Amino acid sequence: MATIREVAKQANVSVATVSRVINQKGYVSEEARTAVLQAIEKLDYRPNRVARSLYQKKSGLIGLILPDITNPFFPQLARAVEDVANHHGYQVILCNTDEQFQKEEAYIQALESMHVDGLIITTNYSDNPNYANTDVPIIALDRVLQGAIPTVSSNGYAGGRLAAEWLIGHGAERLAMITGPAKFPTIRKRHEGFEEAAGDRLVASIESMFHFQDALKAAEKLFSQHTFDGLFAANDVIAAAVIQAAKQRNIAVPEQLQVIGYDGIELGEMITPPLTTIAQPIYQMGEMAAKLLIERIEGGPIEASHHELPVHVIERETTKKKG
Amino acid sequence: MATIREVAKQANVSVATVSRVINQKGYVSEEARTAVLQAIEKLDYRPNRVARSLYQKKSGLIGLILPDITNPFFPQLARAVEDVANHHGYQVILCNTDEQFQKEEAYIQALESMHVDGLIITTNYSDNPNYANTDVPIIALDRVLQGAIPTVSSNGYAGGRLAAEWLIGHGAERLAMITGPAKFPTIRKRHEGFEEAAGDRLVASIESMFHFQDALKAAEKLFSQHTFDGLFAANDVIAAAVIQAAKQRNIAVPEQLQVIGYDGIELGEMITPPLTTIAQPIYQMGEMAAKLLIERIEGGPIEASHHELPVHVIERETTKKKG
Numbered sequence: 001m002a003t004i005r006e007v008a009k010q011a012n013v014s015v016a017t018v019s020r021v022i023n024q025k026g027y028v029s030e031e032a033r034t035a036v037l038q039a040i041e042k043l044d045y046r047p048n049r050v051a052r053s054l055y056q057k058k059s060g061l062i063g064l065i066l067p068d069i070t071n072p073f074f075p076q077l078a079r080a081v082e083d084v085a086n087h088h089g090y091q092v093i094l095c096n097t098d099e100q101f102q103k104e105e106a107y108i109q110a111l112e113s114m115h116v117d118g119l120i121i122t123t124n125y126s127d128n129p130n131y132a133n134t135d136v137p138i139i140a141l142d143r144v145l146q147g148a149i150p151t152v153s154s155n156g157y158a159g160g161r162l163a164a165e166w167l168i169g170h171g172a173e174r175l176a177m178i179t180g181p182a183k184f185p186t187i188r189k190r191h192e193g194f195e196e197a198a199g200d201r202l203v204a205s206i207e208s209m210f211h212f213q214d215a216l217k218a219a220e221k222l223f224s225q226h227t228f229d230g231l232f233a234a235n236d237v238i239a240a241a242v243i244q245a246a247k248q249r250n251i252a253v254p255e256q257l258q259v260i261g262y263d264g265i266e267l268g269e270m271i272t273p274p275l276t277t278i279a280q281p282i283y284q285m286g287e288m289a290a291k292l293l294i295e296r297i298e299g300g301p302i303e304a305s306h307h308e309l310p311v312h313v314i315e316r317e318t319t320k321k322k323g
Numbered sequence: 324m325a326t327i328r329e330v331a332k333q334a335n336v337s338v339a340t341v342s343r344v345i346n347q348k349g350y351v352s353e354e355a356r357t358a359v360l361q362a363i364e365k366l367d368y369r370p371n372r373v374a375r376s377l378y379q380k381k382s383g384l385i386g387l388i389l390p391d392i393t394n395p396f397f398p399q400l401a402r403a404v405e406d407v408a409n410h411h412g413y414q415v416i417l418c419n420t421d422e423q424f425q426k427e428e429a430y431i432q433a434l435e436s437m438h439v440d441g442l443i444i445t446t447n448y449s450d451n452p453n454y455a456n457t458d459v460p461i462i463a464l465d466r467v468l469q470g471a472i473p474t475v476s477s478n479g480y481a482g483g484r485l486a487a488e489w490l491i492g493h494g495a496e497r498l499a500m501i502t503g504p505a506k507f508p509t510i511r512k513r514h515e516g517f518e519e520a521a522g523d524r525l526v527a528s529i530e531s532m533f534h535f536q537d538a539l540k541a542a543e544k545l546f547s548q549h550t551f552d553g554l555f556a557a558n559d560v561i562a563a564a565v566i567q568a569a570k571q572r573n574i575a576v577p578e579q580l581q582v583i584g585y586d587g588i589e590l591g592e593m594i595t596p597p598l599t600t601i602a603q604p605i606y607q608m609g610e611m612a613a614k615l616l617i618e619r620i621e622g623g624p625i626e627a628s629h630h631e632l633p634v635h636v637i638e639r640e641t642t643k644k645k646g
Contacts, residue, residue: 003428061433069417070402070589075392082419086426091433094392094417096405103409105326110384110414114437212589240593247595266393266535270563272570272595 002043010039062090062293063111063119065104069096071210071237072265073282074122077141080286081120088294090117097123112136118293121145137296141289144185144306150296151306152289153186154280156262159311160193163232163260163278166313168201170320172230172258177205178218178242180234187234190262194232203228208238215241223249229257236261236268239275243318259318262311273317281309325366333362385413385616386434386442388427392419394533394560395588396605397445400464403609404443411617413440420446435459441616444468460619464612467508467629473619474629475612476509477603479585482634483516486555486583486601489636491524493643495553495581500528501541501565503557510557513585517555526551531561538564546572552580559584559591562598566641582641585634596640604632 004022008015013032020028021036028036039045062085066074082092093116095107104123111119118137140151167175175198180187195202204226208218215238222228223245233239239261243253251257253273261268264279288307327345331338336355343351344359351359362368385408389397405415416439418430427446434442441460463474490498498521503510518525527549531541538561545551546568556562562584566576574580576596584591587602611630 003425069392069398070395072393072395075398078419079393079421082421091429092419093433094419096401096415096417098402098405102326106414110416212593237593244593244595244597267590267593270535270560270567270590270594272567274567 002045004045006043007036007039007045010043011035058117058297059115060090061114061116062092062290063095063107063114063116064092065095065097065107065111065119065121065123067097067099067123068210069094071235072267073235073263076265076282077122077286080283081141081290084287084290085294088290090294099123117297120289120293137293139289139293139296141285142186150292152285152292153306153308154285154311155308156186156189156311157193159262159278159280160190160195160232161197162193162311162313163190163262164194164197164201166260166276166319167230167232167258168198170230170258170322172228173201174203174228175201175230175232176203176222176226176228177232178208178215178222178234178238179205180208180210180238182207190232190234201230208234210235210237212237212241216245219245223251231257231259233259233261236263236265236275236277239277239318240267240271243271243273243275254318254320258320260313261318264314268314268316276316276319277314278311279314280311285309325368327368329366330359330362330368333366334358381440381620382438383413384434384437384439385415385613386418386430386437386439387415388418388420388430388434388442388444388446390420390422390446391533392417394558395590396558396586399588399605400445400609403606404464404613407610407613408617411613413617422446440620443612443616460616462612462616462619464608465509473615475608475615476629476631477608477634478631479509479512479634480516482585482601482603483513483518483555484520485516485634485636486513486585487517487520487524489583489599489642490553490555490581491521493553493581493645495551496524497526497551498524498553498555499526499545499549499551500555501531501538501545501557501561502528503531503533503561505530513555513557524553531557533558533560535560535564539568542568546574554580554582556582556584559586559588559598559600562600562641563590563594566594566596566598576641577643581643583636584641587637591637591639599639599642600637601634602637603634608632 004015004018008018017028017032018036021033064078064081078094085092097104120139120141122141138149140149142153144151177194179191182188206218206222208215219242231242233242239259242259246253246257253259261275261277264277268275268277327338327341331341340351340355341359344356387401387404408415420427443462443464445464461472463472465476467474500517502514505511529541529545531538542565554565556565562582565582569576569580576582584598584600587600591598591600
């Protein structure tokens with residue numbers, strides 16, 4: 001992408017002159033104006049968001065509200081949103097709410113007063129009244145919001161079923177789950193699917209936050225109170241904690257305990273043994289959310305559609321091989 | 324923190340009335356105004372950034388430019404900046420440049436036109452001319468920028484020395500390093516310190532990006548061409564890749580190969596064996612950058628000081644025990 005400086009150089013005028021032409025403000029000679037317009041065309045220069053906002057009453061900004069940037073799932077999701085948004089000429093502003101309602105509220109106010117063209121919310125307060133009151137187009141990502149807000153998530157129910165079926169199909173007989181925070185509907189569905197497919201084989205479930213240290217404690221509690229040979233973790237960070245805790249108790253993975261995670265983040269490749277997991281299509285989820293939002297910003301129809309993308313197993317080494 | 328809704332409820336008026344009082348716009352009865360001001364005082368309500376910007380010509384926003392949010396070091400750093408900024412009444416807007424100069428330039432323009440009160444730059448283009456041209460206070464974090472810009476980083480040179488001394492002190496005789504991108508001065512210093520303290524024991528150095536897949540390739544190249552029993556990785560993600568690659572070649576860590584990382588991110592605890600690493604004081608770095616910036620925003624003196632914080636070893640299980 002050409003910059004305003006390159007345009008100025010090509011047109012042999014100052015940056016200020018290019019700026020006056022773009023903003024249609026102040027005196028510019030006809031000769032200079034023609035040179036600038038030719039340079040803009042030749043270099044395929046797209047005026048920055050400030051200039052564009054003057055033309056189009058748009059800021060060219062999309063706000064992306066994230067609940068926890070230290071959970072690696074969200075940075076990967078954000079990267080996908082950014083790729084698609086940038087490709088369509090939008091910049092993405094990230095806000096981290098740290099799972100706090102008041103931070104979320106304050107960021108939404110801030111983003112609105114910056115005149116963002118749209119918001120993507122991957123946050124946890126599905127009943128946040130701000131969403132109903134705003135005129136800015138909104139897409140919910142990884143979370144389901146109330147009201148007429150289009151949603152993109154993965155099929156957590158199918159993912160939970162798949163995890164149970166995979167463990168059972170590979171010889172596990174006594175199943176356990178660390179569920180993730182039960183207050184989020186998209187997370188609860190992973191539990192519901194697992195529970196249904198596990199049936200009588202389900203020995204125990206325990207809740208944990210999506211943080212490593214919290215998950216370590218949950219895993220230790222589970223190990224001290226129950227015996228099981230297959231475990232489903234509601235995300236890959238929890239799965240990493242289970243593997244760590246199993247190691248400390250000299251429980252061999254996958255020989256004595258098979259572990260399956262959920263998310264498909266890069267962490268699963270980094271740990272030893274590498275993690276078998278139910279992979280969300282992270283990139284496609286971010287891509288679809290960005291595309292839906294941009295369609296709405298650019299005047300597309302408003303539909304409260306819920307897009308639930310399919311998940312699949314990535315088989316690595318924390319579950320047994322078949323046969 | 325109280326919200327505008329709570330103020331309205333306490334004062335027994337509408338949110339719109341509270342807003343009119345704060346913004347000093349439109350008609351409000353004396354009675355209502357008094358009730359609102361009392362409620363604001365009682366609830367210790369701090370008007371949001373929009374209102375404050377009307378009072379103080381400040382936006383209450385700090386822009387934080389990050390080079391790569393998928394590198395877990397940066398989200399941890401961002402969390403510290405956010406904590407301190409929030410504590411002082413500022414919100415933090417994150418922008419991910421994906422290590423691209425043009426994205427960085429576009430985000431800086433966008434943040435300036437949003438009237439951010441200050442910028443924290445953790446990015447890679449130390450010669451970005453935008454920094455010299457901007458009136459907004461800037462602090463450089465984890466990177467050294469040109470010109471009179473205060474900088475906060477960790478002491479990479481001392482960290483590199485410490486890594487070599489630790490490996491040698493624990494019995495390693497043939498040392499190797501995966502260096503990280505050489506174009507960044509703060510990263511190069513880790514290499515320089517290691518090289519100097521390793522002396523004749525240094526067998527090989529190889530460069531890698533700070534991404535897991537890239538580091539895996541670098542590690543495989545190193546293993547195929549050299550023999551060594553101690554390795555220093557320029558960040559913890561690279562160290563995780565080395566451990567993974569060693570596993571695949573049946574090289575026992577730490578018995579046959581001792582590995583030491585750099586950063587001290589949570590990933591080091593998640594992998595097996597848990598990683599010995601040179602820990603940067605990540606939280607303090609973010610905290611200091613935020614404090615320095617807020618001092619400058621609020622009228623403090625402008626000094627081009629360079630704050631280099633000390634590092635320390637976190638001993639875990641990828642290096643041998645002493646004695």
